[in-house]
Amino acid sequence: MKITELVQQVVARKIKAREQVEASIAKARDIKEYHALLSLTEGRALARADEIDTKIANGKDAGVLAGVPFVVKDNYLAFGAPTTAASKMLEHFNAPLQATVVEKLEAAGAICIGKSNMDAFAHGGSTENSAFGVTHNAVDTTKVAGGSSGGSAVVTALDVVPFALGTDTGGSIRQPASFNGVLGFKPTYGLSSRYGVVAMASSTDTMGCFAKSADDIALVTSVMAGRDPRDMTTLPDYFEVQHDVPKNLKIGMIRETMTADVDTDVRAAVNNYADRLRAAGHTVEMVAMPSIKHALAIYYIVVPAEISSNLARYDGVRYGRRAEGVKTLAELYGRSRGEGFVTENKRRIMIGSYVLSSGFFDAYYLQAQKARTVLINEFNALFEQYDFLLMPTAPTPAFGIGENTDDPVKMYLADVMTVPPSLAGLPALSVPAGTSTQGLPIGVQLVGRAKSDAALIALAGSMEARV
Numbered sequence: 314m315k316i317t318e319l320v321q322q323v324v325a326r327k328i329k330a331r332e333q334v335e336a337s338i339a340k341a342r343d344i345k346e347y348h349a350l351l352s353l354t355e356g357r358a359l360a361r362a363d364e365i366d367t368k369i370a371n372g373k374d375a376g377v378l379a380g381v382p383f384v385v386k387d388n389y390l391a392f393g394a395p396t397t398a399a400s401k402m403l404e405h406f407n408a409p410l411q412a413t414v415v416e417k418l419e420a421a422g423a424i425c426i427g428k429s430n431m432d433a434f435a436h437g438g439s440t441e442n443s444a445f446g447v448t449h450n451a452v453d454t455t456k457v458a459g460g461s462s463g464g465s466a467v468v469t470a471l472d473v474v475p476f477a478l479g480t481d482t483g484g485s486i487r488q489p490a491s492f493n494g495v496l497g498f499k500p501t502y503g504l505s506s507r508y509g510v511v512a513m514a515s516s517t518d519t520m521g522c523f524a525k526s527a528d529d530i531a532l533v534t535s536v537m538a539g540r541d542p543r544d545m546t547t548l549p550d551y552f553e554v555q556h557d558v559p560k561n562l563k564i565g566m567i568r569e570t571m572t573a574d575v576d577t578d579v580r581a582a583v584n585n586y587a588d589r590l591r592a593a594g595h596t597v598e599m600v601a602m603p604s605i606k607h608a609l610a611i612y613y614i615v616v617p618a619e620i621s622s623n624l625a626r627y628d629g630v631r632y633g634r635r636a637e638g639v640k641t642l643a644e645l646y647g648r649s650r651g652e653g654f655v656t657e658n659k660r661r662i663m664i665g666s667y668v669l670s671s672g673f674f675d676a677y678y679l680q681a682q683k684a685r686t687v688l689i690n691e692f693n694a695l696f697e698q699y700d701f702l703l704m705p706t707a708p709t710p711a712f713g714i715g716e717n718t719d720d721p722v723k724m725y726l727a728d729v730m731t732v733p734p735s736l737a738g739l740p741a742l743s744v745p746a747g748t749s750t751q752g753l754p755i756g757v758q759l760v761g762r763a764k765s766d767a768a769l770i771a772l773a774g775s776m777e778a779r780v
């Protein structure tokens with residue numbers, strides 16, 4: 314059922330918000346073995362559901378998402394359960410405020426029922442870096458859920474909730490969406506507020522959602538969007554749900570993302586989607602984007618640099634984990650951070666500190682920022698000729714649990730398709746586009762120019778009807 318239909322039923326009092334919430338919580342308990350959720354916000358969710366039911370009974374407007382249960386990734390500050398970012402550092406952190414987008418969704422009547430598992434501090438692409446255990450893929454439990462927003466993808470795929478929030482810094486919504494067979498949307502940088510979400514890399518962090526249809530993605534995004542005085546990088550709200558079927562679009566398929574080292578089934582899915590776009594009257598052409606091969610290298614310099622700076626605040630003094638029985642301040646910092654961070658967090662802090670250090674800043678960080686500008690210029694040039702770009706979401710379907718854990722570079726390679734739009738701040742949507750020969754879901758990625766979010770989602774929606 315589409316979210317709008319669900320809301321209509323709640324508003325028409327055919328079904329109660331409370332029943333919706335109870336059903337979601339029961340499903341969440343049913344799928345415990347996937348380890349997709351870190352906590353349930355049951356008490357608060359039921360109380361909010363009752364409030365909404367009362368509002369409706371009194372004939373009041375309960376909002377465009379009245380009574381719709383949802384899940385947030387555990388790096389969103391939200392009431393009702395701790396906000397851990399799946400780390401020991403924040404294991405007992407109860408947020409004193411809620412993220413702007415959570416507030417907005419609540420104001421529209423949506424009800425948060427729980428918080429999902431993720432790679433600690435969102436560093437990863439498999440949800441194996443969680444300090445609290447691995448999340449299993451919704452389709453094949455021997456495979457990873459993808460990440461870092463793996464838990465949110467899995468609860469959407471298994472119909473625990475109609476939508477879930479993730480964060481996408483370099484692919485953390487799109488890649489798990491692809492691995493679990495749902496839609497995952499990373500908006501234009503600045504469309505939705507970052508306020509109240511645990512920071513990873515401030516120049517590419519975006520707040521987006523998972524759902525099972527383009528209409529649902531559009532509706533949820535329309536509520537999340539907008540300028541927030543507490544996040545100075547947010548844009549004035551330009552997002553307007555587009556209902557017209559897009560026609561005669563020019564779509565570029567990036568040649569460098571369709572090479573022989575990309576899984577055959579993945580390439581077949583992209584080619585098949587291109588054929589379907591053509592059948593719908595659009596033009597699809599191969600285009601070159603030479604700098605895309607440097608995107609991963611750029612990302613793994615710029616992002617760790619920002620991580621090392623953002624994670625400096627966890628010093629064991631102000632909030633978060635504080636080591637016991639220490640004698641000196643240096644020991645307090647060292648032990649608190651040593652206990653609170655997982656290996657991948659530490660790796661990134663070290664890389665980031667290194668590339669920002671005085672002797673290496675010019676050679677690495679500055680060089681990476683220059684290369685990032687080259688990449689952005691190439692995207693801009695392509696968008697002068699093409700409306701949208703098409704490429705795989707990930708080079709492979711979901712990989713096995715444990716398969717890449719010993720080799721960080723192999724793990725980073727899974728991000729090769731998702732980091733380019735992130736570095737350029739562009740909107741990108743992963744849509745389900747078939748299955749591998751092993752039966753695993755495969756997603757394809759549509760990328761638009763900045764602020765084309767609504768048109769991008771509309772294109773995906775128009776294609777759903779044509780399966």
Ligand code: GLN
Binds near residue numbers: 437438
């Ligand atoms: N997998 C990517 C990384 O590890 C993306 C993470 C994210 O988007 N939060 O950095």
